[in-house]
Structure formats: C-alpha cells, structure tokens
Amino acid sequence: MTRETVLNAGLMTLLLVVPLAAWTFDEPFLITLATRAVIFAIAGIGLNLALGFGGLVSFGHAAFFGLGGYAMGILAHHAQTYTALATWPVAIEGTKSMPVIWLMAIGAGALAALVIGALSLRTKGVYFIMITLAFGQMLYYFAISWSAYGGEDGLSIYVRNGFPGLNTMDPIQFFAICYALLLIVLLSVNRVAQSSFGMMLRAARQSEDRVQAVGQAPFRLYLTAFTISGAITGLAGALFADLNRFVSPTMLSWQTSGEIMIFVILGGVGRVFGPVAGAALFILLEHSLGGSSEYWHIYLGAILLGVVLFARGGLYGFLAGREQADD
Amino acid sequence: MTEPVLDVRGLTKSFGGLVASRNISLGLRPGEVHALIGPNGAGKSTLIKQIAGNLRPDSGRVHFDGRDVSDLSTAARARMGMGRTFQISSLAMEYTVLQNAVLGALGHRGDIFRFFNRAMRDSDLLEAAESALEQVGLEEFRSLRTSDLSHGQRRQLEIAVALTLSPKAFLMDEPMAGLGAEGSQRLVGFLDGLRHRAPILLIEHDMDAVFSLADRISVLVYGEIIASGSVEEIRSNADVRAAYLGEEAS
Numbered sequence: 001m002t003r004e005t006v007l008n009a010g011l012m013t014l015l016l017v018v019p020l021a022a023w024t025f026d027e028p029f030l031i032t033l034a035t036r037a038v039i040f041a042i043a044g045i046g047l048n049l050a051l052g053f054g055g056l057v058s059f060g061h062a063a064f065f066g067l068g069g070y071a072m073g074i075l076a077h078h079a080q081t082y083t084a085l086a087t088w089p090v091a092i093e094g095t096k097s098m099p100v101i102w103l104m105a106i107g108a109g110a111l112a113a114l115v116i117g118a119l120s121l122r123t124k125g126v127y128f129i130m131i132t133l134a135f136g137q138m139l140y141y142f143a144i145s146w147s148a149y150g151g152e153d154g155l156s157i158y159v160r161n162g163f164p165g166l167n168t169m170d171p172i173q174f175f176a177i178c179y180a181l182l183l184i185v186l187l188s189v190n191r192v193a194q195s196s197f198g199m200m201l202r203a204a205r206q207s208e209d210r211v212q213a214v215g216q217a218p219f220r221l222y223l224t225a226f227t228i229s230g231a232i233t234g235l236a237g238a239l240f241a242d243l244n245r246f247v248s249p250t251m252l253s254w255q256t257s258g259e260i261m262i263f264v265i266l267g268g269v270g271r272v273f274g275p276v277a278g279a280a281l282f283i284l285l286e287h288s289l290g291g292s293s294e295y296w297h298i299y300l301g302a303i304l305l306g307v308v309l310f311a312r313g314g315l316y317g318f319l320a321g322r323e324q325a326d327d
Numbered sequence: 328m329t330e331p332v333l334d335v336r337g338l339t340k341s342f343g344g345l346v347a348s349r350n351i352s353l354g355l356r357p358g359e360v361h362a363l364i365g366p367n368g369a370g371k372s373t374l375i376k377q378i379a380g381n382l383r384p385d386s387g388r389v390h391f392d393g394r395d396v397s398d399l400s401t402a403a404r405a406r407m408g409m410g411r412t413f414q415i416s417s418l419a420m421e422y423t424v425l426q427n428a429v430l431g432a433l434g435h436r437g438d439i440f441r442f443f444n445r446a447m448r449d450s451d452l453l454e455a456a457e458s459a460l461e462q463v464g465l466e467e468f469r470s471l472r473t474s475d476l477s478h479g480q481r482r483q484l485e486i487a488v489a490l491t492l493s494p495k496a497f498l499m500d501e502p503m504a505g506l507g508a509e510g511s512q513r514l515v516g517f518l519d520g521l522r523h524r525a526p527i528l529l530i531e532h533d534m535d536a537v538f539s540l541a542d543r544i545s546v547l548v549y550g551e552i553i554a555s556g557s558v559e560e561i562r563s564n565a566d567v568r569a570a571y572l573g574e575e576a577s
Contacts, residue, residue, distance in 0.1 A: 188443075196433055196441040196449075202419070203430050209417035210427075212381075214434025214492060215406035224440070323421070 004320040008273045015280060016179065023172040031171040032243070037283040038178045039239045042185050044263030044275025046109075046232030049189060051261070052270030053198060054225040055205030060116065060132030061260045063139045064230040066252030067112050068105035068237025070143065073155040073247035075101050080158060098163045098177070101238050109234020110227050112139075117226035121219060133254060140252040154248025161242055168242075178239055182276070185232055190272045192228075201225050202270075233260070262300070266307060268316030271323065277315040330393070331356050332496045332526055333409075338377055338387035347373040348384065349551040355496055355526045360518065362529045362537045365547035366570075371530045372414060374547065375500055378528075379411050380404045392495050406437070410494025410525065412485035414501045418473050425469040427484055428456035431491030459490040463517065478505030483514070494525050503533040511536055538562075546570070 015034060022030035043065055050056040078085045078094025085092040095101060120131040144152050160168045168174050192198045204211045204218040211218050241247040250256065259282070267278025285303065289296035311318045331354035340348040347370040355361050365371055376382040378389055380401035388397045396404050405411065418427050426447065432455035433439060433446060446452060460466045463483040468476065476484065482502050489497060502518070503511045515536050518527060522540075531537050537544065538558050545555040546567050554564045561567055 191443045191445075194446065195444050196439050196446045198442075199426070199430060199433065199446040200439045203422065206419040206421055207417045209381075209413060210419055210430070210488075211434070212401040213379075213405055213411050213413070213417065214431045214488065215402050215437070216434045216439055217400065217402045221439070 002320070004271075004273075004316070004323075007277075007316070007320050011273060011276055011280070012183075015276070019172060019175050028171045031175050033283055033287060035171070035175045035178050035243055036240075037280045038175070038182050039236050039243060040260075040263055040279035040282065041276040042178075042182055042239065043233050043236035043260050044267065044279050045182075045185055045189055045272075046229045046234075046236060047260050048229075048264045048270065048272075048275050049192075049232065050222075050226050050229035051264055052274065053193060053201050053205065054222050056121070056222060056226060056229075057129050058120075058132045058226070058229075059129045059254070059257050059261065060120075060134075060136030061229075061233050062252050062254060062256035063116065063132075063136040064109040064113055064233040065237040065240070065256055065260065066139060066143065066247075066249070067108040068234035068239075069241035069247040069251040070149065070155075070237075071105040071108045071234070072101045072161065072238040072241040073157065074149055075104060076157045076161055077149065077155050096159075096161045098161045098168070098242070101161055101242075102181075102235055105234045105238035106231045107234075109237070110231035112234075113230020114223070114227045117223045117230075121222050121226065133257070136252065136254055136257055140249055140254070143249040143252050150248070152249060154246055154250075157241075157245045157247075160245055174243070178243075181235070181239070185235075186272065186276070189232075193272055197221070197224070205270075262304060264314075265304065266314055268314030268320075271314070271316040271320075274314055274316045281315060329357055331390075332392060333378070333528065334390040335378060336388045336390070338374065338384045338389070340373060340377060340382065340384045346550050348377065348387075349549075351387070351547075351550075351552055353545050353552065353555065355528050357526055358522055359542040360522050360527045360529055360540045362531060362541035362544045363547060364531065364534075364537060364544060369547045370550040371547055372500060373550075375411075375498055375528075375530060379409060379498060405434075405492065408492070408495030408525075409498060410489035410492050410496065411498040412482070412489055412500060412502055414504070414530075416478070416481040416485060418481060418484060418488070420472075420474040422473055423469065424460065424465055424471050424473055424476065424484055425453075425456055427473055428459050428469075428487050428491055429453065431459070431488035432456050435492045455491050456487075459487040460484075462490060463487045464513070479507065479510050482506060486517075496525050497521070497527040497529075499527060500530045501532060502529070503531055503536050515540055 019031045019034040047061045050058050075094045076096055079096045085094055116135045120128055123131055149155055162168055163177055166173045200216055201221045204221050208218045263275045263278035263282055266281050267274030285300055289299045307314055333355035335353050338348050338351040351374060363371055377384045380399060388395055392407055429446060429452045432452040460469055463486050465483050465487055482505060503514060506514060511533055518540055541558055544558060544561040545552050548570045554561060554567050
C-alpha cells in the first residue's frame with residue numbers, strides 16, 4: 001500500500017467519523033460543516049478534472065456550480081408554488097425529487113461547459129482564464145437581473161428536496177447522501193484518470209506536441225474533460241443549494257470560482273483525492289479562523305501563498321510525495 | 328524510380344521580411360535515409376514543422392503516402408504514418424518510460440474515448456510498447472520517470488514512441504543530440520536497419536552519422552536548398568564546402 005492510499009483512506013474515514021461523532025453527541029452544526037466539506041470536495045473534483053488532468057485553468061467554474069444550484073432552485077420553486085415550469089411545447093412541472101434534480105443539474109452543468117468550453121478552448125493561458133471568468137460573470141449578472149427567480153435576493157426553498165426512503169431534513173441523513181455521491185464521483189474519476197481518455201488527457205497537459213505526434217487532437221480531449229468537469233461541479237451546486245435550501249447569484253460569482261480553485265490547489269492539483277483534502281482544510285480554516293476574525297481570508301491567503309511557493313503539490317504533494325506511476 | 332513516400336513541392340514560408348523556406352522541394356523514397364543538413368538558423372526546424380503540419384506554408388504542397396496532406400492537421404498526418412521525433416524532447420515528462428510508449432500505442436490504435444478501461448493493463452498496448460522499448464534498448468528503464476532519463480535516453484524514447492505508431496516515414500529532428508560517441512554509434516546502427524521499415528528524413532548535426540547513414544543529402548542554407556545529392560557529391564560540392572562544411576571537410 002502506498003502512502004497515498006493510506007492518506008486517501010484516512011481522509012475518507014475522518015470525513016465520515018467526524019459527522020458520526022457529532023451525530024452521537026447531538027452537534028448538528030458540525031454535521032453541516034462536514035456536509036459542506038463533502039459538497040465542496042465534489043465541486044473541486046469537477047474542477048480538478050479540467051485543471052489538474054487537462055491543465056485547463058478555468059476561473060469560471062462558479063458558472064456550473066451556480067447553474068446546478070439554480071437547477072435545484074427553479075425546479076423546487078415551481079414544485080412548491082404549484083406552477084408549471086413550462087407549458088409549451090411540452091408541459092414541464094417542477095419537482096422535489098433529488099435524483100431528478102441531480103440529473104438536471106448534471107445536464108445543465110455539462111451543456112454549459114460544452115458551450116463555454118467550445119468557445120473558450122480556442123484560447124490558451126491567460127486568455128482562457130479571462131474568457132472563462134467572463135462567461136461566469138455573464139451568468140452572474142444574468143441571475144441578478146432575472147427577477148422571476150428572485151434576482152439579487154435569490155430563491156428560498158422551504159423544505160429540503162426528497163430522496164426515496166430517507167428524511168433529508170435530518171442532517172446526518174442528508175450528509176450520508178452527499179458522502180455516498182462523493183464516493184461515487186471519486187471512484188469514477190479515479191477510473192477515468194487511468195483510462196485511455198485519462199491517460200491521453202494527462203499527456204496533453206504535459207505536452208500537446210506529443211499528443212499530436214501520436215495522432216490525436218488535444219482540443220477534443222479538452223472539450224470532453226471540460227464538459228465532464230462542468231457536469232460534476234453542477235451536481236455539487238445542486239447539493240449545496242439543497243444544503244442551504246437557498247440559491248442566490250453568489251453561487252455564480254467569481255469569488256466562488258476562486259474558492260473552488262483554492263480547494264484544488266490546497267489539496268494538490270491533479271491528485272484524484274486532492275480536492276477532498278483541500279475542501280476539508282478550507283472548511284477547517286474557515287471555521288477555526290473565521291471564528292476569531294472576520295478577516296480570516298488574510299490567513300487563508302498566507303497559507304495559499306505558502307502552498308504555491310513551497311509545496312506546489314498541495315497537501316497531497318506534501319504528505320504523499322509525488323504521484324506514483326500506475327504500472 | 329519508385330514513388331516517393333513523402334514529396335514536398337515548392338514550400339515557401341516567410342516571417343515578415345525573413346524568408347525561412349524558399350521554394351523547397353524534396354522527396355523521401357522507400358528504404359532511404361535522406362539527410363537534411365545546414366547551419367543553425369537555416370530553417371531546418373521550420374521546414375519539419377511545415378511537413379508535420381504545425382506550420383502552414385505560404386505556398387507549396389506536401390504529399391504523403393500518395394495523398395495531398397497540405398490541409399490536414401498534425402494529428403491527422405501522424406495518423407497517416409508520419410513518425411516524428413523532436414529536437415527538444417516532447418515527451419510526457421511525468422509519465423514513466425513505459426507509459427510514454429503505451430501512449431504511442433494508444434494514439435495509434437485510436438480508441439481514446441474510453442473512460443473506464445485501464446490503459447496500463449491493456450495487454451495489446453503493453454505488448455506494442457514493450458516491443459518498441461526493447462528495440463531501442465530502453466526496456467530496463469521502463470519504470471523510470473521520463474524526467475529522470477538522460478538527454479540521450481529521451482531521444483531513444485522519442486524513437487520508441489514513434490515506433491509504436493508503425494509509421495510509413497520517420498521525421499527525425501536531431502536524434503543524435505545529447506548522445507555520447509558510443510551512443511551515437513549504436514543509434515546509427517539502429518537507424519541503418521530502421522530505414523528498411525520506413526524511410527527516414529534525418530536532420531542531424533553529427534556529420535559522421537550523416538555521412539555513414541545518408542543515401543542522399545540536401546543542404547539547406549538561409550531557407551534554400553543549395554545542393555542535393557549523394558554523400559560523395561555533397562562532399563565535393565564547392566558551394567557546400569564554402570557555405571557549411573568549410574573547415575570540417577578538409
């Protein structure tokens with residue numbers, strides 16, 4: 001067993017034990033914190049697929065996170081007000097069913113990423129960062145001005161959406177749902193990283209010339225990765241909105257894009273479990289430092305600076321060493 | 328005379344006022360090593376890029392394997408069988424030696440949009456990769472990270488990756504660079520046999536290697552081919568001696 005495997009197992013156990021202990025000692029706030037960490041981890045895993053494996057520094061992932069949130073908000077809003085979402089050409093009703101909402105969020109994230117990616121991936125480097133940022137901001141201002149769905153104030157949902165057989169209002173049960181989804185996403189992304197696609201994608205980040213020389217076009221790899229990335233981050237957005245029973249344009253803001261990027265960088269760019277470590281650390285810092293000062297971001301900034309300057313591989317690079325080759 | 332595998336006709340490319348390629352025509356026939364020599368800055372790499380498809384020439388056509396490939400992308404030309412090695416190693420540096428070779432086999436097979444297989448457990452890919460590594464003598468380094476290889480070993484790996492593509496022609500940009508005397512000699516021996524599988528367009532500064540391998544030599548100076556012919560013809564060509572070989576060919 002490598003150090004990385006041990007770290008993965010330890011991290012996932014910790015993320016499970018803390019909320020279970022909190023549940024035993026009746027500390028719902030801690031469960032909510034752990035749920036936040038799990039959801040942020042999923043969002044980070046989504047971004048990591050583009051940024052870590054493909055080298056696509058997207059500064060607009062809030063777009064997919066927010067779209068996932070609004071997919072949940074809009075569907076649930078229509079369900080709770082008993083209004084139809086659309087009557088023409090086909091009648092579409094709202095829904096309070098989590099699985100349906102997840103599918104819609106995944107679809108919205110994927111579709112948006114496909115369109116944004118198809119346009120942005122024509123550029124590279126700083127231009128790519130700026131274009132993805134611009135698309136994110138477009139959606140942000142669109143949401144602010146869309147008064148039908150709350151505009152700047154956002155949308156509140158009175159009762160958390162339902163999952164067959166579970167009481168989702170119970171924090172530990174909602175946590176269990178999110179944790180199970182995190183596991184599924186992690187295992188899938190881990191497989192994708194080792195697949196033919198993953199191998200070619202990670203090669204494209206290292207050398208586009210190489211990928212072309214073996215007869216493949218980097219663009220299609222990037223666009224596919226970006227689309228899957230948007231889908232995963234969209235799912236995380238739906239969960240986050242459900243956790244808060246609230247969605248607002250803040251989810252679409254560039255600060256959110258920055259935070260998702262921080263999860264990835266703190267944890268270790270390109271490491272499958274990296275964003276889990278990054279999101280957990282972020283929540284830990286937010287909670288411990290945020291309590292002592294409302295300017296806790298200063299400390300976060302200092303830590304981030306330290307990571308970028310001295311521990312490029314993030315927590316994973318620091319604790320598990322460089323990535324082991326798979327053979 | 329047999330049809331050339333690669334046929335370059337009248338390539339011209341300028342960057343602003345600088346003409347990097349001036350009406351260049353050259354061919355690569357089956358079984359031959361065609362060496363392209365010339366001083367630094369003569370436009371050798373610019374020419375290779377136009378042949379491989381990274382750079383679009385201002386005018387001129389490139390024919391490969393009986394087809395006009397001038398409008399095809401680099402990837403499409405590689406799929407048709409242009410096996411290229413780079414002057415500055417363009418390998419996946421974080422991958423192991425074996426992973427780089429598997430990458431070549433995978434690109435050649437083409438089924439890259441599979442998301443849940445395990446590429447490094449695919450016996451067909453591994454077999455092709457290992458065979459290529461063995462041919463260039465890198466099999467014992469298979470588990471080494473590519474960034475830990477010496478420059479010479481990287482060149483060998485570049486060739487191994489090209490081999491996994493079963494190319495119809497090789498484009499090699501200075502494969503000897505960074506190799507010691509002994510390494511160059513081994514590579515010369517290897518390339519000498521390789522030409523029978525696919526002809527080689529060889530850009531090289533090592534004149535001993537060029538003279539012992541080449542069937543034909545073209546000399547590129549200031550973007551223009553000033554002479555083209557057999558080793559003997561080039562050695563005795565007065566213009567070439569003046570422009571390039573000067574002190575070396577005495």
